[in-house]
Amino acid sequence: MASAATTAAPxxxxxxxxxxxxxxxxxxxxxxxxxxxxxxxxxxxWENIKGILxxxxxxxxxxxxxxxxxxxxxxxxxxxxxxxxxxxxxGVAITNLGLPIPVGILVSLLTGxxxxxxxxxxxxxxxxxxxxxxxGMMMMARGLALVISGVKPIYFNDAPGFRNLTMGTLVxxxxxxxIILFVAAIIAAFILGKTVLGRYAVAMGSNEEATxxxxxxxxxxxxxxxxxxxxxxxxxxxxxxxxxxxxxPALGMGYELDAIAxxxxxxxxxxxxxxxxxxxxxGAFIISTLTNGLRILSVPQEWQMVVTGAIVILAxxxxxxxxxxx
Amino acid sequence: xxxxxxxxEGIDKSFPGVRALINAQFExxxxxxxxxxxxNGAGKSTLMKILSGIYTKDAGHIYYLGEETxxxxxxxxxxxxxxxxxxxxxxxxxxxxxxxxxxxREPRGALPFMLDERKINAQTEALFERMNLRLNPGTKASExxxxxxxxxxxxxxxxxxxxxxxxxxxxxxxTNAEIDELFRIIRDLRSKGVGIVYISxxxxxxxxxxxxxxxxxxxxxxxxxDAASIPIDRIISMMVGRTIYESAxxxxxxxxTETVLEVRNLNRGKELIDVNFSLKKGEILGFxxxxxxxxTEVARAIFGADPVDSGEIYLYGKRVGIHHPRTAVQNGLGxxxxxxxxxxxxxxxNVEINNAxxxxxxxxxSVGVVNDSKMEERAEQYVETLAIKTPSVNQLVKNLSGGNxxxxxxxxWLTADSDILIFDEPTRGIDVGAKSEIYHLLNELAxxxxxxxxxxxxLPEILRMSHRIIVMCEGRITGELDxxxxxxxxxxxxxxxxxxxxxxxxxxxxxxxxxxxxVTVSQK
Numbered sequence: 001m002a003s004a005a006t007t008a009a010p011x012x013x014x015x016x017x018x019x020x021x022x023x024x025x026x027x028x029x030x031x032x033x034x035x036x037x038x039x040x041x042x043x044x045x046w047e048n049i050k051g052i053l054x055x056x057x058x059x060x061x062x063x064x065x066x067x068x069x070x071x072x073x074x075x076x077x078x079x080x081x082x083x084x085x086x087x088x089x090x091g092v093a094i095t096n097l098g099l100p101i102p103v104g105i106l107v108s109l110l111t112g113x114x115x116x117x118x119x120x121x122x123x124x125x126x127x128x129x130x131x132x133x134x135x136g137m138m139m140m141a142r143g144l145a146l147v148i149s150g151v152k153p154i155y156f157n158d159a160p161g162f163r164n165l166t167m168g169t170l171v172x173x174x175x176x177x178x179i180i181l182f183v184a185a186i187i188a189a190f191i192l193g194k195t196v197l198g199r200y201a202v203a204m205g206s207n208e209e210a211t212x213x214x215x216x217x218x219x220x221x222x223x224x225x226x227x228x229x230x231x232x233x234x235x236x237x238x239x240x241x242x243x244x245x246x247x248x249p250a251l252g253m254g255y256e257l258d259a260i261a262x263x264x265x266x267x268x269x270x271x272x273x274x275x276x277x278x279x280x281x282x283g284a285f286i287i288s289t290l291t292n293g294l295r296i297l298s299v300p301q302e303w304q305m306v307v308t309g310a311i312v313i314l315a316x317x318x319x320x321x322x323x324x325x326x
Numbered sequence: 327x328x329x330x331x332x333x334x335e336g337i338d339k340s341f342p343g344v345r346a347l348i349n350a351q352f353e354x355x356x357x358x359x360x361x362x363x364x365x366n367g368a369g370k371s372t373l374m375k376i377l378s379g380i381y382t383k384d385a386g387h388i389y390y391l392g393e394e395t396x397x398x399x400x401x402x403x404x405x406x407x408x409x410x411x412x413x414x415x416x417x418x419x420x421x422x423x424x425x426x427x428x429x430x431r432e433p434r435g436a437l438p439f440m441l442d443e444r445k446i447n448a449q450t451e452a453l454f455e456r457m458n459l460r461l462n463p464g465t466k467a468s469e470x471x472x473x474x475x476x477x478x479x480x481x482x483x484x485x486x487x488x489x490x491x492x493x494x495x496x497x498x499x500x501t502n503a504e505i506d507e508l509f510r511i512i513r514d515l516r517s518k519g520v521g522i523v524y525i526s527x528x529x530x531x532x533x534x535x536x537x538x539x540x541x542x543x544x545x546x547x548x549x550x551x552d553a554a555s556i557p558i559d560r561i562i563s564m565m566v567g568r569t570i571y572e573s574a575x576x577x578x579x580x581x582x583t584e585t586v587l588e589v590r591n592l593n594r595g596k597e598l599i600d601v602n603f604s605l606k607k608g609e610i611l612g613f614x615x616x617x618x619x620x621x622t623e624v625a626r627a628i629f630g631a632d633p634v635d636s637g638e639i640y641l642y643g644k645r646v647g648i649h650h651p652r653t654a655v656q657n658g659l660g661x662x663x664x665x666x667x668x669x670x671x672x673x674x675x676n677v678e679i680n681n682a683x684x685x686x687x688x689x690x691x692s693v694g695v696v697n698d699s700k701m702e703e704r705a706e707q708y709v710e711t712l713a714i715k716t717p718s719v720n721q722l723v724k725n726l727s728g729g730n731x732x733x734x735x736x737x738x739w740l741t742a743d744s745d746i747l748i749f750d751e752p753t754r755g756i757d758v759g760a761k762s763e764i765y766h767l768l769n770e771l772a773x774x775x776x777x778x779x780x781x782x783x784x785l786p787e788i789l790r791m792s793h794r795i796i797v798m799c800e801g802r803i804t805g806e807l808d809x810x811x812x813x814x815x816x817x818x819x820x821x822x823x824x825x826x827x828x829x830x831x832x833x834x835x836x837x838x839x840x841x842x843x844x845v846t847v848s849q850k
Binding site: 194197214216217 | 429
């Protein structure tokens with residue numbers, strides 16, 4: 001009798017932890033969808049849902065990278081402005097230098113990886129706390145984006161195919177930007193679950209000292225995680241430049257906070273060791289669905305921010321309550 | 327058999343404020359179990375951490391199979407075939423057991439950066455089988471008891487095919503049945519020519535399992551002897567050397583005074599189960615138990631640092647609700663954490679400020695300005711009475727030695743007029759000389775009518791210092807002993823008295839040792 005009760009215990013706690021967190025976020029998304037569909041006839045139409053999907057693309061891609069970083073118990077404040085810097089570099093490559101579009105994309109990705117690697121170097125080699133290192137990078141990237149672009153937007157009018165990268169449709173009526181987000185998410189989930197990099201990200205977040213004592217080169221792997229975050233910033237840079245058909249150097253501030261919010265709503269623990277890509281994607285959708293729905297209900301933009309902020313706090317609080325019960 | 331695997335000579339190592347190793351030496355042969363003993367702070371762990379690449383030596387030579395070697399990091403040590411099982415558990419709680427065992431050297435899949443999860447699990451399963459461990463490789467490490475986690479760490483070290491295996495207090499959290507299992511594994515490894523360094527405080531174990539014993543004291547090498555022929559008291563006298571506190575300090579006799587603190591039915595989940603005890607004025611009440619037995623949890627609950635599910639606390643017969651450390655301090659409680667640097671001191675500040683930290687109110691003028699001269703005066707007073715070795719009260723606490731840091735914490739609580747002091751591992755990381763000073767100080771405080779709860783994992787310390795001893799295991803109080811009737815063996819019996827229920831749910835093979843535990847419970 002006693003042993004029957006106790007063998008059930010581990011199963012119960014598994015259900016309570018991972019699965020429950022996913023269900024919680026997913027349930028919340030469905031609830032929000034149901035609420036807005038009920039409140040407005042315009043909300044649950046394909047055109048509007050397409051808008052939500054499109055609006056999630058950039059933040060979702062940024063959040064993928066941030067997920068890895070937060071799993072290591074770190075933080076990255078620079079993803080937004082690094083994204084802008086990447087977009088500007090693409091503009092320079094394609095518009096100013098007249099290079100082909102694939103080269104422009106490559107430039108953006110490499111710029112992101114470079115910025116992420118520098119973050120990683122500051123953090124793991126120089127011992128600067130992630131918050132400060134990436135705060136510095138946030139400002140530097142913003143400044144560089146403005147300097148390189150001459151404080152003016154760079155338009156892609158000479159490269160007509162560039163806009164189609166994200167706004168065209170390959171599959172049904174779904175904008176390519178959304179396809180890019182989903183493919184990126186699948187790759188991210190693969191990296192997190194099936195590769196060495198993902199395993200070490202979790203291990204470092206769970207117990208960094210133990211990971212180091214196990215002979216893992218913590219400094220290198222942590223740098224790699226920040227470089228991966230930079231890669232996703234680079235990808236987001238391409239997507240946003242293509243969507244706007246221009247590289248807007250003044251853009252980017254605030255994107256990092258939306259990305260962090262998406263990750264946190266998705267159940268990734270800020271203390272490290274725990275997090276899922278699926279959760280992050282759901283988190284990103286919750287944010288853009290809320291923004292979209294509130295706008296349809298004519299809630300002023302200022303109040304939309306208040307609601308999003310409250311949701312972030314609620315999500316983290318629910319997570320804390322759940323953990324305390326365990 | 328007689329191949330020398332490792333030879334360490336002239337090893338020096340200093341940390342800020344402490345000379346941890348002075349010209350230390352050690353030799354390990356293939357196929358021997360070599361015990362490394364000494365009191366806390368003797369330098370055993372430090373020496374072995376140098377061998378396993380965690381610390382770098384300041385001076386000295388390490389020879390591996392006769393060749394001089396520099397070991398720059400844990401990875402190099404692993405490559406040489408040296409692995410260490412640490413005293414503190416070193417698993418990643420969010421990873422599965424298999425993932426923990428293979429961290430850093432995962433079998434790769436189709437592509438070099440891909441993990442082969444199936445292989446990781448299969449190999450771990452085989453490894454557990456070899457060790458008779460009935461654990462599922464897919465379980466998360468956080469779901470295991472401390473003892474099981476320890477077994478997993480041992481499995482991890484074995485999976486390296488190490489030639490040198492260092493075990494730092496491997497039995498500290500194990501039951502007798504588990505210890506037997508561990509010894510079986512150790513003997514098996516020895517017969518395969520592995521050299522095993524065995525650090526332990528349980529001297530009676532050494533006779534059972536070790537071939538040679540090296541004794542260290544105050545960071546220095548004392549002697550290496552044959553385990554079979556040497557009597558245990560010889561080892562002890564070599565360990566304590568100058569017999570600094572071999573004679574038990576006189577305990578102040580204050581037995582039949584009033585009860586100052588009473589704790590009734592303290593409960594919190596699985597961590598605290600029906601904890602009941604009382605503390606008398608002028609008494610030193612020892613709390614013994616294994617790692618994770620719940621002693622620190624009791625202390626933190628009484629002090630209001632952690633919430634409880636239920637329970638009552640009475641001070642001087644009056645029920646009090648302590649839900650916050652602030653209330654505890656106001657009620658005259660002081661808590662000296664086992665982790666001084668994290669919870670006890672602001673190490674970046676000076677002695678004077680640390681001394682006043684728990685009672686700033688005393689040093690404020692009516693307009694809320696800090697009265698510096700009063701603070702300094704009070705700090706100087708305690709520097710003198712507690713014999714804190716510091717050039718001045720303006721010295722930063724991080725520059726003091728462990729013993730003197732501990733005294734600063736004591737001074738802090740005395741400044742706050744605490745009458746009930748909870749010492750959590752008061753001599754951890756403190757060298758032998760300073761240790762005896764702390765002991766004298768505890769006795770003096772008790773003599774002055776302060777009541778003391780002393781949590782300690784060192785049985786000799788518990789036996790030497792306590793009027794009464796409470797033993798905990800898995801969140802419950804399993805025994806209470808008077809100083810006159812307490813022995814190491816009796817404390818250990820209580821400390822390993824796991825509940826029948828937990829034995830069954832852990833696995834089946836330990837049911838045989840659950841039976842005697844049940845008998846002892848009913849005897850009591």
